[in-house]
Amino acid sequence: MLENKNQDLTPISTLGEFGLIRHLTEKFSLKNPSSELGVGDDAAVIFHEGKRMVVSTDLFAEGVHFNLGYVPLKHLGYKTVVANLSDIAAMNAVPTQILVSVAVSNRFPVEALEEIYSGIALACGKYKVDLIGGDTTSSTSGLVMSITAIGAADQDKIVTRKGAQENDLLVVTGDLGGAYLGLQILEREHAVFLANPQMQPEMEGYDYLLERQLKPEARTDVQEILEGLEIVPTAMIDISDGLASEVLHLSKQSEVGFRIYENKVPLDPLTVSTAEEFNISPVMCALNGGEDYELLLTIAPKDFEKIKNHLDFTVIGHAVELSQGNHLVLSGSNELAEITAQGWKHF
Amino acid sequence: MLENKNQDLTPISTLGEFGLIRHLTEKFSLKNPSSELGVGDDAAVIFHEGKRMVVSTDLFAEGVHFNLGYVPLKHLGYKTVVANLSDIAAMNAVPTQILVSVAVSNRFPVEALEEIYSGIALACGKYKVDLIGGDTTSSTSGLVMSITAIGAADQDKIVTRKGAQENDLLVVTGDLGGAYLGLQILEREHAVFLANPQMQPEMEGYDYLLERQLKPEARTDVQEILEGLEIVPTAMIDISDGLASEVLHLSKQSEVGFRIYENKVPLDPLTVSTAEEFNISPVMCALNGGEDYELLLTIAPKDFEKIKNHLDFTVIGHAVELSQGNHLVLSGSNELAEITAQGWKHF
Structure with missing residues (x-):
């Protein structure tokens, strides 16, 4: 898709940084009661009454974690979210929110970012998590994505890597x-x-x-x-x-x-x-x-x-x-x- | 420092991904009572009884946000944390935890990452926040840092960008x-x-x-x-x-x-x-x-x-x-x- 010169693609510069974030996230609505404030302020606000909050973050770099030669951008958006939600699941917690940051070089048009965010939206819908924040910026080369996932769990249900006993x-x-x-x-x-x-x-x-x-x-x-x-x-x-x-x-x-x-x-x-x-x-x-x-x-x-x-x-x-x-x-x-x-x- | 070929610098590959994270974060201890579990599991665990949690994330890319020609790496680590804590302060909340992810090309030796993390440690000490998670990975070029900051506030003290009235x-x-x-x-x-x-x-x-x-x-x-x-x-x-x-x-x-x-x-x-x-x-x-x-x-x-x-x-x-x-x-x-x-x- 990135190589098709016949399409009318939109340079990111036409939107500017703030316009781009708004454009990419405006269709995401908050569905979890614990998501009190989402994208658009200095920070998001969450409230999980009495619950432990579980937080994990991952960085994905082009050429290291994925090859855009055969990974469709929509799949990339979906998969990066899934990879992070998997960390929350591994704590025996329920994922509730994500924050997504993307750094792209200007070889990516707005439409490419829209593809990534359509995959993110699909994952948000499937896993019932809210996108509550993030950042977009340019990079001197390549695509880098950072995802932070947040979940909730009762204290006595959290499972770590530490705790296996002999004979388990x-x-x-x-x-x-x-x-x-x-x-x-x-x-x-x-x-x-x-x-x-x-x-x-x-x-x-x-x-x-x-x-x-x-x-x-x-x-x-x-x-x-x-x-x-x-x-x-x-x-x-x-x-x-x-x-x-x-x-x-x-x-x-x-x-x-x-x-x-x-x-x-x-x-x-x-x-x-x-x-x-x-x-x-x-x-x-x-x-x-x-x-x-x-x-x-x-x-x-x-x-x-x-x-x-x-x-x-x-x-x-x-x-x-x-x-x-x-x-x-x-x-x-x-x-x-x-x-x-x-x-x-x-x- | 990166150009000094006379020093014995350590290639990141000698530590491996998990070894590198451990090496960089092992000196960080948890000081906030709300930080129940830090670096080293699938996710970190936080508990702020009755408080709203405030979360913000920022991405910093070499050549866009900073120029390593004149920004010392320790300062870079310090400043990226500060920039994120500033977002938490802007919500009228108290910062409590951060997660830090770093993508670096293999032109960076382990010592360069140690410099970045020494700046992060300095900021953690000064602002009394705990490093509770993150990710390190290689990148095909340049340095990219992603920081997620978490804070706490009473519900009725949170201040957003929305609320200024005429004559304020x-x-x-x-x-x-x-x-x-x-x-x-x-x-x-x-x-x-x-x-x-x-x-x-x-x-x-x-x-x-x-x-x-x-x-x-x-x-x-x-x-x-x-x-x-x-x-x-x-x-x-x-x-x-x-x-x-x-x-x-x-x-x-x-x-x-x-x-x-x-x-x-x-x-x-x-x-x-x-x-x-x-x-x-x-x-x-x-x-x-x-x-x-x-x-x-x-x-x-x-x-x-x-x-x-x-x-x-x-x-x-x-x-x-x-x-x-x-x-x-x-x-x-x-x-x-x-x-x-x-x-x-x-x-």
Whole structure:
């Protein structure tokens, strides 16, 4: 879209900084009772009577977190919000507000920003969160987005990364590895396109994986499911950098080790077949890929009965003494492989 | 500092993303009772019993908001925090927490980030706010910082931009125009340096202006002063983009016009003499310069007696009917000049 010179595109300079913010945010109305004042003043105002407020922020940079060669701007807006709401969900809290800042070079017309904000609006509607603030500015190159998400929780329901006990069960929501394979497909087809722009990309049949990569969802539904099951996890984290990286975070902060059973890691059939196509192990996609935005939690052994037949959860292992380290129990051989992956290294 | 090849500088890659965050934030301890959980989990946790929470976010991009050719990194860290706390002060709230995200290209060593964070730590100490979260990531070029500030206030003490009434007095804290002239001096000396690196910069005698530009302070003291005087402003905004721009914001949102008396605008003697040196009007520096981070407020006429002899405040004008517009009353002639300046246009 950015390369189509035939369209009448609007330079950002025609609106000015304040005009641009107003233009992009005027269609966002406040829906949460806790959002007392939104965009348009020096600060926004929130009131959560008696609740803990949970706050998280993330920065997304072009060329590092996304490639505009194959990520549509609307999807980018949606996904950046989802990534942040996932952090709120990982605290067992309910997301309520977001603030969004965008830095863009003047190669982006107003219409490009409108696309990003249409994705943000879609996410706000789906997750019932209000956009209450932000900033727009120019940058000397590239697009940078910063999102801050706010949520609310009762004090005794907040779940951190610290709290897993020996013998607790390690549980994951949904299935893993799909987003990573979606990225491999996009990169493959983008490389083909760059080599020969006449070639049609071969995306058919990969819908689920592409959606996992381009339009992931945050598991904000899990808080309610757990409440219904009367389970408060002992620890929780969202899976944004790959299962291995997140397990090591839980291990470090809870001071326990983990055993993960290779044959228990939940994989979609399409993840398995596509991983084979790329000659990689599907479990490695789950361990070292990223951006699945599922939740990884530990629960007390006594809660096993409540969760064992629930379709949203899979028990993949358990906590052991810290000195025993973190290992993958390999299928067949039952040998232990040390988990050392560091997830995505951005630097 | 970045150009000194003789020092042993540490590439960011040696720490990795998680190691870097830990390294930069481990010396920050939590001091506010409302900061229940800080850096190191999916999100931070805050609890302000019965209070409104006030939230603001700003993005700062290299080459747009700052030039690393003459802004020391420690000052940059300090100033970006101050700019955000100023927004919280402008709501008549007390800042309590910040979240800081930084995107840097790999031309920055770990030591550069340490400098930025030492400035952030200095501001946290001075303003008694806790660093409770953030993100670090690489960028394809340049440095981008995103700061989110959180504060607390009683519901009936929050002051927005909306609420100024006809005949209210327009009041400003401190003096204006200094930060803009500080920037002019830095840019002049930087240009001299680029032309001839052997030349020593001529900065002597400009200390106050340079400090206004490089190490501004947020007027978080004003909330307490106003409480002591038993004044709740009818509207308030911080002066980050110049007096003219801020008056127009108050005018638009409060639906009143303003008269500002040219000879009432508070100026430091050094601002006046330096403006003359640059052949510009000192009042224009106050109107169209920026980054003074003073507060602009309106108060009911009945509160005039409480404020008239207070050294922190200057009454510079009053509100009129919206249809009368916004004007500067020129000294001597008493003629009206329309206020149209848009402050800093970043695009």
